[in-house]
Amino acid sequence: MVNVNSTARRAIVVGAGMGGLTSAAVLASHFTQVVVLERDDLPVSPLPRAGVPQGKHVHGLLGGGLDALAQLFPGFADALVAAGAVPIRIGLDSRLEQVGYDPFPQRDLGRWGYSMSRPLLEHVVRRFVARDPRIEIRAGSSAREIIVSADRVGVSAVRIEKRGGAAETLHADLVVDATGRAALTLDFLQSNGYGSPEESSIAVDIRYTCGVFTLPVDSTRDWKVLMTRPDPKVSGRRAIMFPIEGGQHWILGLGGVNGDSAPTDLEGFLDYARTLRTSTAFNAIRNAELNGELTRFAFPKSFRRHFERMLKFPRGLLPIADSICRINPSFGQGMSVAAKEAVLLGEVLDGLSHLPDPLSDLVPAFLHRLDTVLGDPWAVAAQDYVYKHLANERPTEFAEKLKFEAALTRLAAEDAAIHSLMTEVAQLLKPSSVLRESAITERLARAIQADSP
Numbered sequence: 141m142v143n144v145n146s147t148a149r150r151a152i153v154v155g156a157g158m159g160g161l162t163s164a165a166v167l168a169s170h171f172t173q174v175v176v177l178e179r180d181d182l183p184v185s186p187l188p189r190a191g192v193p194q195g196k197h198v199h200g201l202l203g204g205g206l207d208a209l210a211q212l213f214p215g216f217a218d219a220l221v222a223a224g225a226v227p228i229r230i231g232l233d234s235r236l237e238q239v240g241y242d243p244f245p246q247r248d249l250g251r252w253g254y255s256m257s258r259p260l261l262e263h264v265v266r267r268f269v270a271r272d273p274r275i276e277i278r279a280g281s282s283a284r285e286i287i288v289s290a291d292r293v294g295v296s297a298v299r300i301e302k303r304g305g306a307a308e309t310l311h312a313d314l315v316v317d318a319t320g321r322a323a324l325t326l327d328f329l330q331s332n333g334y335g336s337p338e339e340s341s342i343a344v345d346i347r348y349t350c351g352v353f354t355l356p357v358d359s360t361r362d363w364k365v366l367m368t369r370p371d372p373k374v375s376g377r378r379a380i381m382f383p384i385e386g387g388q389h390w391i392l393g394l395g396g397v398n399g400d401s402a403p404t405d406l407e408g409f410l411d412y413a414r415t416l417r418t419s420t421a422f423n424a425i426r427n428a429e430l431n432g433e434l435t436r437f438a439f440p441k442s443f444r445r446h447f448e449r450m451l452k453f454p455r456g457l458l459p460i461a462d463s464i465c466r467i468n469p470s471f472g473q474g475m476s477v478a479a480k481e482a483v484l485l486g487e488v489l490d491g492l493s494h495l496p497d498p499l500s501d502l503v504p505a506f507l508h509r510l511d512t513v514l515g516d517p518w519a520v521a522a523q524d525y526v527y528k529h530l531a532n533e534r535p536t537e538f539a540e541k542l543k544f545e546a547a548l549t550r551l552a553a554e555d556a557a558i559h560s561l562m563t564e565v566a567q568l569l570k571p572s573s574v575l576r577e578s579a580i581t582e583r584l585a586r587a588i589q590a591d592s593p
């Protein structure tokens with residue numbers, strides 16, 4: 141074990157969601173003790189919980205997230221399958237419906253993905269983390285406040301309220317805020333004179349209604365993942381559907397933007413499904429049985445807090461995952477970003493471990509490199525500028541971006557190699573810069589020219 145140094149012994153991670161669990165796994169190799177505080181009681185089986193209300197909704201895991209999780213937890217994909225995740229052949233098992241391509245060519249792109257519910261994924265991650273003797277997960281423990289150090293340049297402890305009301309103050313050398321909301325970090329920054337981070341945001345006002353269905357036994361289809369994208373000129377209505385937990389059940393999410401949302405009663409939900417651009421989702425569930433209730437989640441805007449732009453930042457305080465940035469869930473990136481940030485945290489810690497006081501550089505070094513993980517997902521979030529009625533000021537280069545994407549999509553439909561590359565970028569397996577590399581830039585430039593009026 142490489143300890144950060146003799147005085148840096150305990151890391152406290154607040155939140156046992158995707159960001160907290162993956163960060164804890166990384167910190168365990170660098171701190172004598174890692175304590176994960178979670179306000180919820182944690183279920184022993186894969187069940188939704190109050191602290192992660194989005195957990196009842198469709199949650200896809202991108203290839204980049206899967207790779208990051210496999211890096212943190214050897215044998216991760218096998219553990220997922222053993223727990224009931226359904227293997228998906230990327231490209232071949234996905235029916236992608238978008239304007240001009242209903243469907244986009246289904247081809248085997250040579251990779252496996254897995255579909256499951258969010259609670260099942262988190263359950264498998266939590267099992268890996270719980271097995272690590274260096275990590276203690278304290279359920280039913282709410283962090284109430286991060287306490288400033290005596291010299292006021294950093295953190296020193298976390299004030300905790302346990303289920304039942306008992307209070308405790310636990311010393312910490314590092315506090316990772318993986319609460320998904322960053323309220324603790326923002327309070328700390330405000331009350332200790334650091335101010336507030338700048339924020340970028342892109343309005344989307346998307347509302348998802350989701351349900352779990354049992355499909356009729358005689359139903360057949362040539363896909364396991366369905367994505368029906370909207371025609372933004374007409375409406376923002378869209379669908380995403382895939383099998384969960386052994387494939388006996390399927391989860392379907394219907395989304396709308398700008399105040400539009402699918403009803404939470406079955407009849408209204410079916411009627412809404414009927415209004416999608418294609419009939420695929422409706423046909424899949426028209427004779428299906430709904431298990432439990434339909435639930436709705438509203439997501440007003442994608443936003444990113446620019447902690448990296450703050451002139452000074454407290455020693456030993458690290459916001460991570462959704463505490464830094466939340467992106468329109470339609471793009472399915474949040475959990476993958478969380479896992480990739482944890483991997484980055486590990487790299488930064490490894491790089492600093494030779495220094496006498498690595499903690500003084502840890503947070504600035506992490507924030508400095510954050511864009512290597514967050515830059516592309518945030519650029520994807522900018523696709524929502526397409527909805528003109530939303531309160532967004534479109535960047536001037538947006539029209540060019542649309543042309544680039546249309547040309548890329550057309551080439552990808554024609555050419556399996558470009559389809560593969562485009563998918564690797566969309567799955568956060570490769571940086572978007574590969575799309576600007578000479579081998580395809582000329583073809584893209586010609587395609588853009590051909591598309592121009």
Ligand SMILES: Cc1cc2nc3c(=O)[nH]c(=O)nc-3n(C[C@H](O)[C@H](O)[C@H](O)COP(=O)(O)OP(=O)(O)OC[C@H]3O[C@@H](n4cnc5c(N)ncnc54)[C@H](O)[C@@H]3O)c2cc1C
Pocket residue numbers: 154155156157158159160177178179180190191192194197198199200201202281282283284318319320348437439460461462463469470471472473474475476477478
């Ligand atoms: C409707 C919807 C659908 C989504 N679909 C996808 C998808 O398809 N793919 C994808 O990758 N991402 C998706 N996301 C995003 C994904 O859910 C998040 O990006 C991800 O969960 C972020 O992880 P996190 O650890 O930051 O937060 P969370 O996973 O939300 O975890 C935060 C944890 O902190 C705990 N907590 C909060 N405050 C305290 C406190 N004071 N003390 C102790 N514990 C505390 C909470 O109980 C919770 O356990 C979706 C989001 C939404 C809203």
